Amino acid sequence: MDSVMPLRNTTAATATAASAAATVRPRFSFQLLANPRPSKPAFSLSVPTTIFTTHRARILPQFTPVRAQEDNSALVSESTIPEGEALKIKEWEVERFQDEIAASQGIKIRRRPTTGPPLHYVGPFEFRMQNEGNTPINILEEIIWYKDKEVSQMKEKKPLLLLKKLLSSVPPTRDFLGALRESYSRTGLPALIAEVKKASPSRGVLRENFNPVEIAKAYERGGAACLSVLTDQKYFQGSFENLEAIRNAGVECPLLCKEFVIEAWQIYYARVKGADAILLIAAVLPNLDIQYMIKICKLLGLTALVEVHDEMEMDRVLGIDGVELIGINNRDLGTFKVDISNTKKLLEGERGERIREKGIIVVGESGLFTPADIGYVQEAGVKAVLVGESLVKQEDPAKGISGLFGKDISC
Secondary structure, three states: OOOOOOOOOHHHHHHHHHHHHHHHHHOOOOOOOOOOOOOOOOEEEEEEEEEEEOOOOOEEEEEEEEEEEEOOOOOOOOOOOHHHHHHHHHHHHHHHHHHHHHOOOOOOOOOOOOOOOOOOOOOOOOOHHHHHHHOOOOOHHHHHHHHHHHHHHHHHHHHHHHHHHHHHHHHOOOOHHHHHHHHHHHOOOEEEEEEEEEOOOOEEOOOOOOOOHHHHHHHHHHHOOEEEOOOOOOOOOOHHHHHHHHOOOOOOOOOOEEEOOOHHHHHHHHOOOOOEEEEEOOOOOOOHHHHHHHHHHHHHOOEEEEEEEEEHHHHHHOOOOOEEEEEEEEEEOOOOOOOOOHHHHHHHHHHHHHHHHHEEEEEEEEEOOOOOHHHHHHOOOOOEEOOOOHHHOOOOOHHHHHHHHHHOOOO
């Protein structure tokens, strides 16, 4: 376990990336001296500059010759940079290096707002587009930027060492995958993951008289195989306290922590609060992070639901070892438009064959309101569905489940 290093979420990974970056390319600062004109033949020294390839100013290293003179008219040295500034330079460049890796995997969501290079920085990320800006490209990126700050504050209050100690007193996890399989086998219909959700950024408040425990119990009575509990407070008005309260209320359905995970610390925290499964979003996490977090989940007894939105994300996730549960979100991240045909598109042809060969359970997400919708995604190949809005808005969520499936699935 300790030998696996995520790219974007540990200090050790930062050091690894920094070491890798240093191996790939030398780091220089140039201190101009008197006599800038050559008096002897010059030689060429290649140092990296950059080109820009996407609207997000993702950059790939190229090399442009810089003239360094044999008479020392240009001196290459790092010794003149204060130690504190040198550390800032390394940390900043490692973040840019991590962004490059994410971009190479088609990830458009940035972990945090970009900043210009630190003082004294000379290197492959020196020349940047001036209009990259600090405005989120969509609501998911806005959430991730806020989550980055929020998690940093939460970690100070509850360090990882404390969470590991608390693990000894939490109850064992329930079998999330097993519950989905049992429900599908019993009903012949996609297993239901019913979502406990008060609000969303696109729809606002969905239910004013929101009692998470009562809603969870109603879902369970109605035949839900598992529950999904929103824990983001700022954008969805959820909380980890809701997750904990549902677990402590005696609800037997396994619980998915619906959180925007950017660091492994959040997985430990979710486990302490009573989660049996956790969401990992491929639009946010690079491949190595997903692989690392799946290993953490297995260590803690959690199931990882890896969510994809398009073909590129599906192809990435199918290439990662250990994936057992994939969610297809039918909501476009840029426009928030919902199209349930996205599920069918991602399960056609070779991708569908690979999923069946690997024994992966696919969950249909977003835009499911009627028995016809359920039938459509089931025919496409899903064996579970995650539904929130169309159920939580019902006066009696248990009856809402019967309406969604066109029959009582509780027996």
